[in-house]
Amino acid sequence: MLFVIFDIETVFVISWAIAFGELGWAGFVGVSVFIGILLVVLIYEWRNGALDFGPDGKKILRAFRKMKSTSASLPPKTDSHEVVVN
Secondary structure, X not given: OHHHHHHHHHHHHHHHHHOHHHXXXXXXXXXXXXXHHHHHHHHHHHHHOOOOOXXXXXXXXXXXXXXXXXXXXXXXXXXXXXXXOO
């Protein structure tokens, strides 16, 4: 969804850049407001976590510590080739 939003922004900004001479300051103000709104939306999405595409570093460390503590409670592995003779 973010791609669509910023893809549409690109179309509008390029169209504005092409017609800059004809639009004058009114066009500049209009595009500035448009980009300002998109910037506010981008910050909102960033704060809500929409731009987090990978796992959080704290979650990874927590899972690693949990895995490490679980493996410490298991008995040590022995080679399958070892034969115990009494």
